[in-house]
Amino acid sequence: MKSEIIKVTFSNKVDNLSYPIFVGANLIYNCEKILKKFIHNKKIILIHDKVFYKKNEINESFVAFINLIEKFTSSVNLIGISGGDKTKNISELNHIIEKSLSFEIDRDSIVIAFGGGVIGDIAGFAASILLRGINYIQIPTTLLSQVDSSVGGKTGINSRKSKNLIGSFHQPLAVIIDINLLNTLPKREFLAGLVEVIKYGLIKDDKFFHYVEENYKQILKYDQSSLKEIIIKSCKIKSEIIKNDEKENGQRALLNLGHTFGHAIESFGKYDGTIIHGEAISIGICLAFKLSNKMGFCSLIETTRVINLLKNLKLPTSFLDLSISITTSKMLEKFKYDKKNKNNQLTFILNERIGKSFIKNNMDVNVLTKFLDEEI
Ligand SMILES: NC(=O)c1ccc[n+]([C@@H]2O[C@H](COP(=O)([O-])OP(=O)(O)OC[C@H]3O[C@@H](n4cnc5c(N)ncnc54)[C@H](O)[C@@H]3O)[C@@H](O)[C@H]2O)c1
Numbered sequence: 001m002k003s004e005i006i007k008v009t010f011s012n013k014v015d016n017l018s019y020p021i022f023v024g025a026n027l028i029y030n031c032e033k034i035l036k037k038f039i040h041n042k043k044i045i046l047i048h049d050k051v052f053y054k055k056n057e058i059n060e061s062f063v064a065f066i067n068l069i070e071k072f073t074s075s076v077n078l079i080g081i082s083g084g085d086k087t088k089n090i091s092e093l094n095h096i097i098e099k100s101l102s103f104e105i106d107r108d109s110i111v112i113a114f115g116g117g118v119i120g121d122i123a124g125f126a127a128s129i130l131l132r133g134i135n136y137i138q139i140p141t142t143l144l145s146q147v148d149s150s151v152g153g154k155t156g157i158n159s160r161k162s163k164n165l166i167g168s169f170h171q172p173l174a175v176i177i178d179i180n181l182l183n184t185l186p187k188r189e190f191l192a193g194l195v196e197v198i199k200y201g202l203i204k205d206d207k208f209f210h211y212v213e214e215n216y217k218q219i220l221k222y223d224q225s226s227l228k229e230i231i232i233k234s235c236k237i238k239s240e241i242i243k244n245d246e247k248e249n250g251q252r253a254l255l256n257l258g259h260t261f262g263h264a265i266e267s268f269g270k271y272d273g274t275i276i277h278g279e280a281i282s283i284g285i286c287l288a289f290k291l292s293n294k295m296g297f298c299s300l301i302e303t304t305r306v307i308n309l310l311k312n313l314k315l316p317t318s319f320l321d322l323s324i325s326i327t328t329s330k331m332l333e334k335f336k337y338d339k340k341n342k343n344n345q346l347t348f349i350l351n352e353r354i355g356k357s358f359i360k361n362n363m364d365v366n367v368l369t370k371f372l373d374e375e376i
Helices: 032-039 060-072 090-102 116-134 145-149 181-184 187-204 205-218 223-242 251-255 259-268 278-294 298-311 327-333 367-373
Strands: 004-009 018-023 043-049 075-081 110-115 134-139 154-157 167-170 174-178 350-351 356-360
Touching: 004 043, 018 223, 032 060, 032 110, 032 134, 032 174, 043 060, 060 075, 060 110, 060 278, 075 090, 090 116, 090 154, 090 278, 110 116, 116 134, 116 145, 116 154, 145 181, 145 187, 145 223, 167 187, 174 181, 181 223, 181 278, 187 223, 187 278, 187 298, 187 327, 187 356, 205 223, 205 298, 223 251, 251 259, 251 350, 251 356, 259 278, 259 327, 259 350, 278 298, 278 350, 278 367, 327 367
Parallel strands: 018 174, 043 075, 043 110, 110 134, 134 174
Antiparallel strands: 004 018, 154 167, 350 356
16 A cells, blocks of 8 residues: 655744655554654654553564664663553653653654554653653554544643643654554544544535545444545644644634533543543534534534434444533533633534534533533
8 A cells, every 4th residue: 555645734834844644554664764864863762652562462563663763763762651541641741751861862862652642642742841842753553643633733631620731732743654553453442533533524524524424334344445545534634724723723723623522521531441532522522513503503414414423333422321420510610621712701613514613702601501401
């Protein structure tokens, strides 16, 4: 399978920042040429998900990758951390920082994040503050991270108050997406990633939503060509949205469809795996469509179509699918920490139809309260 390159550019940057996303199969074994340009003779801090390097179970691709980069870098220093949102906290960040410093790094050293969104987010954040900022490369290993978190430079950790409240914008030097890394990904995690794929169609591209509707059975078989199709399309849509809004002052917020509800729900799960990010976003998307319908913005037919696709994928679609106890007042309390809020006013991403999201500022709390009372 031929690999493809998508270029991420930011139009408002004086320094014309841009970086490549490489997408292909078995890229991990064949990335010498790609990587040499960025990491030749440099000291590497390879922050990886421990899932690839357990005592009696070492992932072949990961070891091949280490052997490959050891040939043309000055040293490869490993930091293994656990996947799962529980890891995205300040003490884990501190551990990464202190361990990185113990390798006697300098400002030319490079962080490589090898793992899912959790590893990418925390490693990227560490890179953004180590020695006041060093470069990093993303090698995403979950579907979610390949279509979303590795692109766009949002890095960070969770606070006890809610999700992703501590962080920075720090763009990677490059993103390397090897579709074959998904072969070992558990189905539950794969489905969670598919939610973010569906999200892109809902925000901006009804034809893409239709493609997933038509091909989801093929996609669930990890079929390489449909996987490549959805990953490339997702990265392209995300790049297009963030191009003019790197720091989320406007349109980038659309990518948050389902996330105001989703982040709140996720934080009630205490990040212990009861509900994972993509699952919470699945419920969040359904709620955003139901709310759009309640407020007269979106038809019931479109809303039902969205919920049906997520149901067909056996994803959770409502509060009833949760084993966590949630109340309207607890949800409203969590919304206060949403980063889209301005002047104590809540902002939500709603939809006119499939393929057209919009930003709804100054959300009426009474409408929201009534809606949540009916849903919970
Ligand atoms: N920065 C952004 O723009 C952005 C966007 C969306 C989501 N996120 C964040 O991403 C995180 C979720 O990412 P995620 O779903 O990748 O979570 P994750 O990194 O926790 O990975 C999910 C699980 O899959 C395992 N895993 C990873 N790769 C594997 C592989 N190839 N084979 C087998 N197991 C593997 C991990 O150990 C973990 O248990 C959340 O914290 C979310 O907030 C960030």
